Amino acid sequence: MSSDKVLKDLREAVLGCNPEAAARAAKAAVKEGVDPLAAIEKGLAPSIKEVGERFERMELYLPELMLAGEAMKSALKVLLPLIPKQKKVSKATVVIGTVQGDVHEIGKNIVASLLMANGFDVVDLGVDVKTQSFVEEAKRSSARIIGASALMSSTIGSQKDIIDYLSATGARKKHAVLIGGGPTTEDWRKEIGADGWGRTAVDGVRLAGKFSR
């Protein structure tokens, strides 16, 4: 099997939203001696970026976006351990979740998938995440960015709690806190001192890019 064919299989597995095929293609890449970094940069990255762009144009929808993200993850699980640590492949680590008391996950899932599509290492804590869990995980994974989603006017207060907790523990400057979700606004960002507010998922990715530098 040629390396071109291997890269094509990787691309198609992600575009086809097929995690099993992506893992198979990644194993084939290793077997064929394809540089794992090249497999990521030339095979996986362009296709997941294309998925993200098609999602933005609403040519495909959330299930495809998330399954393509899963396909990407399955392939990375095979390839990443083979890359020397000094060769950095992700832009930054983002710890993301829906805040304490809030179980809405669609917006958070979209942002997480688009971040992954744009080369970020994403740690998704899920929904109803305790304030301390955001902070502890960001510390553990050396994440530059914390993304906190909230969908209800009664739950956005928990976004403030994350920032207050970081400040109180002397860790505020170590992490950029980005917020988003239904009732959040730029005024709310200013009020609580968050670093960025994303009205849309694309805003969230743009802000993550800004704060990862």
Next chain:
Amino acid sequence: MMAMVQILDVMEKALEGKPMSETDFQLRRFAPKVLEKVREHNVRYDPESPIHQFDSAADELFDAGLELLVDVGAYCTSTGRVISFTEEEVRGALKRAPSKLHFGEGVDRKSLVARKPEDVRPPWCLLGAGGGPCSSDRAFTTLVEGYAEIPETNAITTPAITRVGGMRIRPSSPLEILGAQRNAVLGREACNRVGRQGIPLMNTLATAESDIALAAALHPKFGLRQSDGYMICCMDPMKTDFARLNKVTSVLSLGGAIGMCFGTMLGGYAGSPEGTAVSNVAHHLMGILTYQASWLLPFPLHLRHVCSSTRDMLWVISATGQAVTRNTHLLTINLNYTAAGPTTPMCLYETTAAVTAAVVSGMSIESVGVATNRYEDRTTPVEPRISAEVGHAVAGMKRLDANNLAKALLKKYENRLKEPPLGKTLFECWDADRRRPTKEYTQVVKRYKRDMADLGLELKPETS
């Protein structure tokens, strides 16, 4: 006698149903099955018909939704199991569901009745903020007083209180409990102040996201009545948890009428407009079984624009409405969101389009979440009043005429949905002392009504 599903049966199913991860339920069970049903039943969205036109296609859509629920079931995130229903159980619940419910007290006691497409009877008008955030007790009572004074108001949908004692509410905390109790007390008090003591609150309670906050506010001393409406949300797609089922159980124990609300997202797990419509129908049926709901409250939203006034959303509303009301006698009330805010003509055009889509398709209306319901105090009593006047004016309108109206309205705002004007906040355009909009806003409404007359829709003359 058909099998009757009750709350203990729901719990049994939630405890003993097929175990599955939430991701698998959403991505590998729900999403592919939606695609399959769209294909099998040839469900098709035509951008030239934002108001759905064909009875046979509506009937196919209903079958697709029913099959989706039977094939997929609901999902309990607390147990990680599927809550399955047989077709016999679904049909039994449909048969037993009420076609008429009474809400309110005294002279304000009215009947919510099942409507049909092109029905000449006016829709039930559940008017207000749809749980939109408000910053203060003063804003809350100003709004609710204004809603209660709208002649067409059958019931009120209050805003949500966001602060108590100067502190931002935290979920499942004493602040949320106190906020929910204040929501009940102030809502009732505001109606009393304008002489509509008996009018029902039907989004009980917007401030109570958690089960404990709702239960704590149900004590009669806070003013809630059995004749109010008790709205309990599920999560998209077709998911619930113990907290929501706790709310159901608490309200059932009081004999309250539960309305399940559900916000299917166009572009979300159900995908396309066609998939969203199928999912929206299935959620209706899930509600009467899982939540024992006697009325339903869909609020489908566009993932990108977070409103219900896009071309494809109008189709989702109208197709769903026709599918459900042609094939059942369910009491279904569509809640619409606008992208634009108060004092903008766009906001009024948007709510006109969405209300028309719902009413000519047999639904009643909850109106309205203004400016995507995101901004504090960015709503006034004007927008729901206009929605209600439109709802009454288009009752009996033919779907073909409604389609022409919708297309004319879309021309006025469709290209502005990406960057909608947010308009003004409550006290910038509503005179609380005189209980009416400012002169500026009144002029906007007058111009809007002239535009609507030009499009063939005569609304009540603007008096002030």
